[in-house]
Structures are given as C-alpha cells and as structure tokens.
Amino acid sequence: MKKFLSVLIFLTLFASLLTGCNKTEKNTTIKVGASVTPHAEILQVAKEILAEKGYNLEIIEYNDYVLPNIATDTGELDANYFQHLPYLQNFNEENGTKLVSVAAIHYEPFGIYPGKTKSLDELKDGAVIAIPNDGTNEARALKLLEAQGLIKLKEDVGFTATVLDIESNPKKLVIKEMEAAQLARALQDVDLAVINGNYAIEAGLHVNRDALAIEDKESEAAQTYANIVAVKEGNENNEAIKALIEALKSEKVKEFINKKYEGAVIPVF
Structure with a gap:
C-alpha cells in the first residue's frame, strides 16, 4: 500500500510539473516607443x-529623438517607430548603440513653412530660416532650400551636409539650427x-496646404528617409x-494612413 501511495504521489507531482510547463506562455506584450x-x-x-492575435501592444510616446533609441x-523597449534609417545609422555611430531596421513603413515629406514671411518671393536679404540641428535632418532641410534656389551646397556633399557646406548664399540668409521639436513653435x-x-502634423500644419515648398515624392530624399521600425540587433526574428x-x-x-493624413504621410509598403 505504501509503495502504491508513493508511486501515486510521484505521478501526481510529475503531472503537475508537466501541466505547469504547458501553461508557461511567452510574453505577449510588445513595448514600442x-x-x-x-x-x-x-x-x-x-x-x-x-490584439486579435493575442498580443498586447503597449505604446510609449516620446517627444524627442534620443530617449526611444x-x-x-x-531593452526597456522592444522596438521603436519614429525615425528614418540615416538618422538611426548616425545615432549608432555617435552613441555606440546596436540598433537595426526591420521594416520601412511610411514617408513624411519635409516642408518649408511660412513664419514672418508668407511666401518665398517675399523673402528679403538677411531673412532667418530655421532648420533641424540633427545631422541627417539638417542635410535634408538644406537640400530642400537648395531645390528652391535659395542656397547652393558644395558639389557631391550628399546627405551629410551642414551649414558649413553652403557654397553660395546670395540673399545672405541666416540659417538657424534648432532642435526639430522646437521648429513649429519658432x-x-x-x-x-x-x-x-x-512635428508639422503635431503642430496642426499640413504639408499640402500650409507648406510653401515640399520635397518631391520621387526625390532621393523620399527614397532615403522612409520611417522605420527599429529593434536591438539580435531581435530581428x-x-x-x-x-x-x-x-x-x-x-x-x-487605408488609415491615406485617409487620415491625405498625403502628409505616405505608406511605402
């Protein structure tokens, strides 16, 4: 009898252990900045x-380009979705991070927006133009100004251009570098x-209605600056x-992107 009870207890414990293992589930929460x-x-x-697939997506909102990376x-976040690949690559180089792109989702055209001056034709000598101060976005802004004939950059400078690469500035424009998040307020x-x-969308500006000039959707910038989902290297799969x-x-x-943003955000998939 004692032997039978011992075997029964062992089988019960073993069955409980197996049940516990079977109930162990993967973490179904995905944290994205x-x-x-x-x-x-x-x-x-x-x-x-x-949610239909059993995942809980936790969205953490950020107002800058540093903290989410x-x-x-x-490992505080599983992924982030806010930047383009050139910015990510530059960030990795400057900060020693090991982040990689896993997908390109959409493209947001840059625009030149009016402040004190309401049109490009009215722009006076010595006018002040604010642009993003982070590496890749600064170059992108300068390229757009060059496309309007306002400045000329050094030949073959590409998307690493800074204000130091301005070769010609006939109107002696003052290019003011600012944090991207502050531009609309300025x-x-x-x-x-x-x-x-x-940041334009967040400020209630629409690139197709409010901007004086817009990046060409067929331009090199449009091909280069699609917004991506990034993860830590090793988590791609x-x-x-x-x-x-x-x-x-x-x-x-x-369908949501096309309907809500009306061309201010363009799907690339």
Missing part, C-alpha cells in the same frame, strides 16, 4: 490587429522654417516583432 504624431496614431490601428538599446520668430513631417511588422504593413493600416 513612438513619436506622438503620426507614429503613435498609426500604432493604435496596429494594436487592434495585434536609448530605451530600445537597453515660426513666429523666424521668416521660414523647414519642419519634419511628424523575434516572433512578436514579426507580428508587429505584419500588422503595420496591413491593408487596414495603409
């Missing part, structure tokens, strides 16, 4: 799709500002990340 507009708004649509590199204090798409990308590249998300 994003700019408020449009990235977090787009992620809200993806969140609905992911740091948080992704340290419009009242400058003649013009070249503003990143997400994580099942949750694959599910996130699948949701973001869904027809439902594409």
Whole structure:
C-alpha cells in the first residue's frame, strides 16, 4: 500500500510539473516607443490587429529623438517607430548603440513653412530660416532650400551636409539650427522654417496646404528617409516583432494612413 501511495504521489507531482510547463506562455506584450504624431496614431490601428492575435501592444510616446533609441538599446523597449534609417545609422555611430531596421513603413515629406514671411518671393536679404540641428535632418532641410534656389551646397556633399557646406548664399540668409521639436513653435520668430513631417502634423500644419515648398515624392530624399521600425540587433526574428511588422504593413493600416493624413504621410509598403 505504501509503495502504491508513493508511486501515486510521484505521478501526481510529475503531472503537475508537466501541466505547469504547458501553461508557461511567452510574453505577449510588445513595448514600442513612438513619436506622438503620426507614429503613435498609426500604432493604435496596429494594436487592434495585434490584439486579435493575442498580443498586447503597449505604446510609449516620446517627444524627442534620443530617449526611444536609448530605451530600445537597453531593452526597456522592444522596438521603436519614429525615425528614418540615416538618422538611426548616425545615432549608432555617435552613441555606440546596436540598433537595426526591420521594416520601412511610411514617408513624411519635409516642408518649408511660412513664419514672418508668407511666401518665398517675399523673402528679403538677411531673412532667418530655421532648420533641424540633427545631422541627417539638417542635410535634408538644406537640400530642400537648395531645390528652391535659395542656397547652393558644395558639389557631391550628399546627405551629410551642414551649414558649413553652403557654397553660395546670395540673399545672405541666416540659417538657424534648432532642435526639430522646437521648429513649429519658432515660426513666429523666424521668416521660414523647414519642419519634419511628424512635428508639422503635431503642430496642426499640413504639408499640402500650409507648406510653401515640399520635397518631391520621387526625390532621393523620399527614397532615403522612409520611417522605420527599429529593434536591438539580435531581435530581428523575434516572433512578436514579426507580428508587429505584419500588422503595420496591413491593408487596414495603409487605408488609415491615406485617409487620415491625405498625403502628409505616405505608406511605402
């Protein structure tokens, strides 16, 4: 009898152990850092799709371009969605982070917006134009100013251009470098500002209605500066990340982007 009870107890414990193992589930929460507009708004649509697949998408909003990358590199975030590949590559070089792109989702055209001066034709000598102060976006802004004939950059300078690469400035324009997030707020204090798409949208500006000049959607900039989902190197094939990308590249998300942003945000998938 004692032997029988011992065997029964052993089998019961073994069965409990197996049951416990079977109930062990993967972590179904995906933490993604994003700019408020449009990235977090787009992620809200993806969140609905992911919920149907058993994933909980936790969206953490940021108002800068540094913290979400740091948080992704340290593992506080599973991914982030706010930047383009040239910015990510530059960030890795400057900060020693190891982040990689796993998908390109959309493109936001840069625009030149009016401040004190309401048109490019009215622009006077010595006018002040505000541009982003971070490496790749500064070059992008300068390229757009060059496309309007306002300045000329050194030949073959590419998307590493800074104000030091301005070869000709016939109107002696004052190019004021500022943090990208502050550009829209600075419009009242400058003649013009070249503003990143997400910050323009956040400020209630629409590139097709309010901008005096816009990046050509067929330009090199449009091909280069698609906004991406980034993860820490080594996490590219994580099942949750694959599910996130699948949701973001869904027809439902594409329809949302086209309807809500009317050309201010353009899907690239």
